Amino acid sequence: MTFTHDVPGGAAWSVPVRRHRALRLECLDPGANVSMLIFAAEQPLERLNVPDTLKAQMSARITPPMVLMSDMGRALCSVTGSSLDWHDAITGHSLDTHVPGSTSYAEHRNDWRRSARAGLLDELWKHGLGERDLHATVNLFSKVVPAGDQRGTLSYVPGHAAAGDWAELRAEMDILVVLSTSPHPMDPLWSPAAIRASLRPVPPPGPRDPSRTFRAESARSLDQAERTA
Amino acid sequence: MMILDIEVAAGDGWIGEIPAGGRFRIVDLHGNQAVDTLFFDAHDHANRYSAADTIREQGAAYLTTGSTLVSVRLDPLATIIDDTCGRHDTLGGACAQESNVVRYGEHVRHQHACRATFLSQAHRWGRGLDKRDLGHNINFFMNVPLTPDGGLTFEDGVSAPGKHVELRAERDLLILISNCPQLNNPCNGYDPTAIRLIGYAS
Ligand SMILES: [Zn+2]
Numbered sequence: 001m002t003f004t005h006d007v008p009g010g011a012a013w014s015v016p017v018r019r020h021r022a023l024r025l026e027c028l029d030p031g032a033n034v035s036m037l038i039f040a041a042e043q044p045l046e047r048l049n050v051p052d053t054l055k056a057q058m059s060a061r062i063t064p065p066m067v068l069m070s071d072m073g074r075a076l077c078s079v080t081g082s083s084l085d086w087h088d089a090i091t092g093h094s095l096d097t098h099v100p101g102s103t104s105y106a107e108h109r110n111d112w113r114r115s116a117r118a119g120l121l122d123e124l125w126k127h128g129l130g131e132r133d134l135h136a137t138v139n140l141f142s143k144v145v146p147a148g149d150q151r152g153t154l155s156y157v158p159g160h161a162a163a164g165d166w167a168e169l170r171a172e173m174d175i176l177v178v179l180s181t182s183p184h185p186m187d188p189l190w191s192p193a194a195i196r197a198s199l200r201p202v203p204p205p206g207p208r209d210p211s212r213t214f215r216a217e218s219a220r221s222l223d224q225a226e227r228t229a
Numbered sequence: 230m231m232i233l234d235i236e237v238a239a240g241d242g243w244i245g246e247i248p249a250g251g252r253f254r255i256v257d258l259h260g261n262q263a264v265d266t267l268f269f270d271a272h273d274h275a276n277r278y279s280a281a282d283t284i285r286e287q288g289a290a291y292l293t294t295g296s297t298l299v300s301v302r303l304d305p306l307a308t309i310i311d312d313t314c315g316r317h318d319t320l321g322g323a324c325a326q327e328s329n330v331v332r333y334g335e336h337v338r339h340q341h342a343c344r345a346t347f348l349s350q351a352h353r354w355g356r357g358l359d360k361r362d363l364g365h366n367i368n369f370f371m372n373v374p375l376t377p378d379g380g381l382t383f384e385d386g387v388s389a390p391g392k393h394v395e396l397r398a399e400r401d402l403l404i405l406i407s408n409c410p411q412l413n414n415p416c417n418g419y420d421p422t423a424i425r426l427i428g429y430a431s
Contacts, residue, residue, distance in 0.1 A: 010411050045361065047362055049322065049323075049328075049365075050365065051280075051320060051321055051323075052322055052325070052328045054303025054320065054381055055320075055321050055322060055328075055381065055383065056328065056331050056332050057331070058380060058381055058382055059378035059379060059380065059381055060320070060375045060376075060380065060381040063379075069328075071325065071327070071328075071330065071344075073327030073328055073330050074327075075332045078261075086379060089371070090281060090284060090290065090320060091281055091284060091285040091409075092279065092281030092282045092284075092285050093281075095282075095302075095303055098301060102238070102364075130275075130400070131275045131301065132275050132361040132362055133255075133361060134301065134360070135280075135364060135365065135367055136280065136281045136364075137281075145309045145377060145378075145379075146290060146375040146376065146377055147377065148375070148376055148377040150291075150316070151289040151290075151291055151316075152289050152290030152291040152316075152374075153288060153289045153290075154288055154289060154290060154377050155288075172302045185285060186285060217331050217332055220330065220331045220334070220335075224330065224331065225273045
């Protein structure tokens with residue numbers, strides 16, 4: 001029950017992940033970005049809520065062993081590991097205006113440059129979802145740091161992810177992951193990077209699982225998912 | 230011309246339209262009151278306020294005078310033209326019964342929360358507006374500092390009695406407000422209070 005799939009840079013993909021399976025994403029090229037949405041498979045009106053996830057765990061970044069929470073307070077998945085300690089979640093995904101130069105399928109065939117928004121919408125529509133369901137993304141492998149000043153000035157950190165960097169998510173309920181590998185909207189270079197996705201079964205989180213012991217809030221969110229599973 | 234002047238009680242909500250070129254003022258009557266706010270293109274509700282796009286396009290996390298609030302399509306919806314508070318949050322989202330359970334425990338599940346107000350006001354408005362349209366909001370008068378090491382905390386408000394924020398509508402706007410009933414953190418000074426909303430047609 002294991003499979004591996006390579007997603008080229010600048011593409012979009014969606015994959016259902018059953019409860020207690022791990023989705024591992026690994027960068028095949030430097031400078032990767034994965035703009036990711038997550039929905040509860042059973043009822044996609046329940047979805048990843050970035051503000052709830054961040055404020056409950058007192059963090060402005062995504063890092064292991066945080067739990068990614070739905071708007072209904074349930075753990076969608078846990079970030080069980082990563083070679084990086086910072087994944088952006090506050091600066092959104094790319095739109096057509098961030099894509100440099102003009103590009104078209106007619107001229108460039110499948111090397112045409114597409115924004116994350118275009119790719120995410122293409123995938124959402126396949127599942128009967130759409131623009132109204134396109135909320136804030138987590139941007140795996142990207143880092144945007146606050147200066148700590150009065151405005152909360154933010155700066156993109158170039159070259160955060162190298163080939164071989166990875167992140168692993170353990171689904172805590174049946175979920176639908178929708179993602180785009182288009183570059184981060186603040187990345188000055190448009191150099192889409194490929195990623196390798198692999199899925200495998202993993203044990204459920206035990207009483208001393210790092211995502212459960214991380215914070216009382218993380219534990220309660222896992223508990224909310226478990227009692228309704 | 231004044232087209233709106235109402236007081237919204239603690240834990241209550243409001244939904245209504247302000248025309249392009251009009252102005253909309255929120256007054257924190259008693260200080261330290263979070264005002265959870267969503268903006269929509271009045272003629273196309275899917276073209277709604279986007280916190281992440283607004284933050285990225287201005288290169289800064291907090292909102293104040295000069296901040297342009299943009300939609301998911303990067304259309305300017307409104308501009309903050311006056312702000313006696315100094316800064317406002319758009320990262321913290323809105324409180325909900327379910328997120329309150331995660332943050333504070335099962336005993337708070339049946340406390341009133343902003344997302345219940347958002348839903349009841351949206352359904353009162355009708356025209357198909359529902360949960361799918363509830364994006365990530367602005368918390369006027371709320372202080373959620375970001376630290377360079379990636380920390381995020383809710384702190385005591387930077388607001389005070391009589392402070393206000395005023396916006397100019399860049400297109401015909403639908404505005405949805407929850408006057409936050411949260412009792413479990415300092416965002417309302419542990420004592421939610423009334424706000425005043427004032428609207429001008431131009
Ligand atoms: Zn609230």
